[in-house]
Amino acid sequence: MVNNINQIPLFEKPLFSWYQLSLPIEKELDIPAESCFAYILEGNSQDITGSGFLAKKGTVILSLCGKTVGHFLSKKETGFLSAIIVHFDRDVLKKVFNNEKPKFWKELEHPLKKDISQHDASALVSSYFSSVSNFFNHKNALNEDILSIKLKEIVLLLLQSQESSDLNAIVRSLFSNRAFSFEEVIEANLYEPLNLNRLAAMTNNSLASFKRKFNKRYNNSPANYIRQKKLERGKDLLVHSQKSIGEICYECGFSDPSGFSRIFKAKYHISPSEYRLSHSAQ
Numbered sequence: 001m002v003n004n005i006n007q008i009p010l011f012e013k014p015l016f017s018w019y020q021l022s023l024p025i026e027k028e029l030d031i032p033a034e035s036c037f038a039y040i041l042e043g044n045s046q047d048i049t050g051s052g053f054l055a056k057k058g059t060v061i062l063s064l065c066g067k068t069v070g071h072f073l074s075k076k077e078t079g080f081l082s083a084i085i086v087h088f089d090r091d092v093l094k095k096v097f098n099n100e101k102p103k104f105w106k107e108l109e110h111p112l113k114k115d116i117s118q119h120d121a122s123a124l125v126s127s128y129f130s131s132v133s134n135f136f137n138h139k140n141a142l143n144e145d146i147l148s149i150k151l152k153e154i155v156l157l158l159l160q161s162q163e164s165s166d167l168n169a170i171v172r173s174l175f176s177n178r179a180f181s182f183e184e185v186i187e188a189n190l191y192e193p194l195n196l197n198r199l200a201a202m203t204n205n206s207l208a209s210f211k212r213k214f215n216k217r218y219n220n221s222p223a224n225y226i227r228q229k230k231l232e233r234g235k236d237l238l239v240h241s242q243k244s245i246g247e248i249c250y251e252c253g254f255s256d257p258s259g260f261s262r263i264f265k266a267k268y269h270i271s272p273s274e275y276r277l278s279h280s281a282q
Helices: 068-071 090-096 121-133 144-159 166-173 182-188 196-202 206-219 222-240 245-251 255-270 271-280
Strands: 002-010 013-023 037-040 045-047 054-056 057-063 081-089 116-120
Touching: 002 090, 002 144, 013 090, 013 121, 013 144, 037 068, 037 121, 037 182, 045 068, 054 245, 057 068, 057 081, 081 090, 081 121, 090 144, 090 222, 144 166, 182 196, 182 206, 182 222, 196 222, 206 222, 222 245, 222 255, 222 271, 245 255, 255 271
Parallel strands: none
Antiparallel strands: 002 013, 013 081, 037 057, 037 081, 045 054, 057 116
């Protein structure tokens, strides 16, 4: 059951939320759909996504979609989870930054390759959330100016992270004016472990609209086309690299080596290791 959900709004929209959860919970956690930044205060390192994201104390999760984070945090593993979330509503961000670009911001050169990322929190980010946690005990002392400054602070901290990092790219995308084409987003994410729901969201489409548009552009279903591209890259890496089967599996966007081997053999009637061996002898 959910023990406690505490929120602090800015401009009548959630800015900070503190979730204290005894897992499992009966319903999926309802987090606003806007981008958000979650800091895990307490967690027993249970896998909350099925794909390597852990509810581990002292880590942060940045996502383009709060619904995705809500789904992950609602996974049915037993334990206790405490997390503070900063909500990045685009309208609120525009108001706080006076419709200007924040310092340290640079326009994206390529489409995002990840819509969600987890990292160990830096000392500065940990300190930031420690100060935010104190806000919940002093709500009467808060006002729009204080909360606006606090939102600016975390945005600027993230924009000063390594420019090539997923965290930096996701935050930059919140202020981006560049509209990438449907095909650009697809091609940039062919080898990322994204499900179709998340890929649809990255192209600003519902799942049904995404599938219709994909079939029209590629004359193929998303699942078939993307799987074929991943397998073709896998074949190339098996022949022209010394990487292990496991390394190739993850580089091609498959979730586990056994699944990669099964799909590869079903398609080509030969296992990845046998395919590599047959070509090494040529």
